[in-house]
Amino acid sequence: MIHFDNVTKTYPNQGRPALENVNLDVEKGEFVFLVGPSGSGKSTFLRLVLKEERPSEGRIHVAGRDLARLTNWKVPQLRRRIGCVFQDFRLLPNKNVYQNIAFALEVIGKPRRFIRKVVPEVIDLVGLEGKRDRMPDELSGGEQQRVAMARAFVNRPMILLADEPTGNIDPATSIGIMKVLDRINRTGTTVVMATHDAAIVDSMRKRVIELEYGKVVRDQSRGVYGQAY
Amino acid sequence: MRAQFVLSEVWIGLRRNLTMTIALVVVVAISLSLLGTGLLFVKQVDNTRTYWQSRVQLSVYLCSSQAFIQQCKDGQITNSEQQTIQQDLQQLPQVISVTYVSQEQAWRQFQSEFADSPTLVRYTSPSQIPSSFEVKLKNAEADAAPVSQIVDGYAGVAQVVDDSSILDNFYKLLDGARNAVVIIAIFLLVAAILLVANTIRLSAFNRRRETSIMRLVGASNFYVQLPFLAEGMIAGLFGWLVASGLLIAVKSLWLNGLQAYFPYGVVLSSSDLIEVVIIALVTGLLICGSTSFLTLRRYLRV
Numbered sequence: 001m002i003h004f005d006n007v008t009k010t011y012p013n014q015g016r017p018a019l020e021n022v023n024l025d026v027e028k029g030e031f032v033f034l035v036g037p038s039g040s041g042k043s044t045f046l047r048l049v050l051k052e053e054r055p056s057e058g059r060i061h062v063a064g065r066d067l068a069r070l071t072n073w074k075v076p077q078l079r080r081r082i083g084c085v086f087q088d089f090r091l092l093p094n095k096n097v098y099q100n101i102a103f104a105l106e107v108i109g110k111p112r113r114f115i116r117k118v119v120p121e122v123i124d125l126v127g128l129e130g131k132r133d134r135m136p137d138e139l140s141g142g143e144q145q146r147v148a149m150a151r152a153f154v155n156r157p158m159i160l161l162a163d164e165p166t167g168n169i170d171p172a173t174s175i176g177i178m179k180v181l182d183r184i185n186r187t188g189t190t191v192v193m194a195t196h197d198a199a200i201v202d203s204m205r206k207r208v209i210e211l212e213y214g215k216v217v218r219d220q221s222r223g224v225y226g227q228a229y
Numbered sequence: 230m231r232a233q234f235v236l237s238e239v240w241i242g243l244r245r246n247l248t249m250t251i252a253l254v255v256v257v258a259i260s261l262s263l264l265g266t267g268l269l270f271v272k273q274v275d276n277t278r279t280y281w282q283s284r285v286q287l288s289v290y291l292c293s294s295q296a297f298i299q300q301c302k303d304g305q306i307t308n309s310e311q312q313t314i315q316q317d318l319q320q321l322p323q324v325i326s327v328t329y330v331s332q333e334q335a336w337r338q339f340q341s342e343f344a345d346s347p348t349l350v351r352y353t354s355p356s357q358i359p360s361s362f363e364v365k366l367k368n369a370e371a372d373a374a375p376v377s378q379i380v381d382g383y384a385g386v387a388q389v390v391d392d393s394s395i396l397d398n399f400y401k402l403l404d405g406a407r408n409a410v411v412i413i414a415i416f417l418l419v420a421a422i423l424l425v426a427n428t429i430r431l432s433a434f435n436r437r438r439e440t441s442i443m444r445l446v447g448a449s450n451f452y453v454q455l456p457f458l459a460e461g462m463i464a465g466l467f468g469w470l471v472a473s474g475l476l477i478a479v480k481s482l483w484l485n486g487l488q489a490y491f492p493y494g495v496v497l498s499s500s501d502l503i504e505v506v507i508i509a510l511v512t513g514l515l516i517c518g519s520t521s522f523l524t525l526r527r528y529l530r531v
Contacts, residue, residue, distance in 0.1 A: 108447055
């Protein structure tokens with residue numbers, strides 16, 4: 001599903017590469033934690049998958065496409081197959097829960113009848129029944145993140161990228177968020193989650209890829225956050 | 230394509246920076262109406278020019294008994310001199326027709342033209358008004374000088390007057406006014422372009438959350454840019470509407486009013502007005518649309 005072949009990314013005016021000779025494969029339906037300290041290259045990895053950045057060297061395949069060969073006007077097609085969730089939720093403050101989720105479908109030109117059908121379904125899936133008319137500022141952090149996940153998932157992407165989704169949320173609420181991500185993963189969606197949260201990584205027992213100074217230093221199935229083993 | 234969705238986004242965008250939108254509409258309106266006024270002017274001048282082109286003549290004034298000038302030192306023109314002039318004029322290739330205006334006819338014309346000044350008429354005797362040949366030329370502009378040169382040397386000719394030279398000053402004035410209007414219009418169009426660019430930039434900044442999410446969920450570039458493009462175009466359209474109103478006013482109140490001061494009727498037709506209004510529409514949409522598009526390419530990269 002995601003294939004990195006000897007990928008190096010160096011930003012202009014920076015000596016050390018953000019990613020250096022990264023080789024990895026993420027299979028369809030996998031759940032992967034991306035761990036490592038700030039500046040280790042986690043965000044760069046996610047940006048490369050979305051083709052928001054281009055690699056300085058190496059090849060990247062996402063959902064069977066060679067990103068180097070993907071023309072700029074086809075990038076939107078790629079992004080429709082990838083959902084994104086962020087630490088800061090990125091909801092539209094002047095739209096309610098339903099409108100925020102529907103927005104993602106409206107801007108890719110989906111018919112209204114389709115939107116009316118699928119949006120309530122994902123609202124149920126993320127556990128926000130009865131809150132469809134709330135505005136974002138009337139919701140807790142955890143609820144806002146659920147809206148963001150619903151928006152990322154409503155178009156049934158093949159891949160869900162989550163950049164520290166529990167970073168702004170207390171541990172108790174984080175468990176609920178992880179349950180939703182797990183539920184999404186069980187529908188067959190590949191999930192890649194960058195995180196600092198050791199407790200969550202340890203409790204989930206999924207594949208862990210650790211980055212340090214832009215290099216993969218550990219790739220372990222059923223791993224934990226720290227280098228215990 | 231979800232037209233309703235796009236329109237509501239456009240409406241939100243226009244309302245959010247209302248002051249910029251109003252400024253944009255006003256500047257577009259003024260620049261387009263000045264441009265249109267300039268074009269109406271051009272048309273008016275052209276119409277007058279063609280009107281006169283077909284009527285402008287060379288007046289060859291002949292010596293009367295009371296003409297005390299060097300050319301007429303031999304006194305009144307003789308019949309044979311007069312005939313020679315008429316025949317020679319008629320044989321010139323540039324000449325269409327030659328009409329003789331006798332002293333009697335000229336006197337009557339003088340009387341009617343200066344009916345407002347009875348004193349002048351009272352102290353002028355019919356014998357002081359010279360008879361003349363009114364020469365109609367094929368090409369008034371090009372032929373006036375050579376023909377007048379030829380006829381000037383004949384005995385009995387007092388003076389040759391090229392009517393178009395009288396009109397030249399009038400045209401210079403009109404042309405100058407037209408150029409001034411067009412130059413101001415161009416300056417304002419430049420201002421309009423800068424304002425469009427600025428409005429779109431502000432709008433892009435105001436809506437950066439929306440656009441970043443749109444790009445993230447895979448909205449096509451066209452879909453991301455359409456609301457901004459439509460914003461610029463709609464502002465241009467409103468500006469054009471105002472400008473059209475002003476142009477209709479300029480035409481019906483001012484240009485038509487101007488007609489009262491001329492003894493001939495050269496009124497601009499409605500089709501002239503419609504043509505100018507359409508040119509203004511195309512200019513407005515083109516300027517607003519292309520500026521929005523170019524600005525967006527800078528501020529909304531993939």
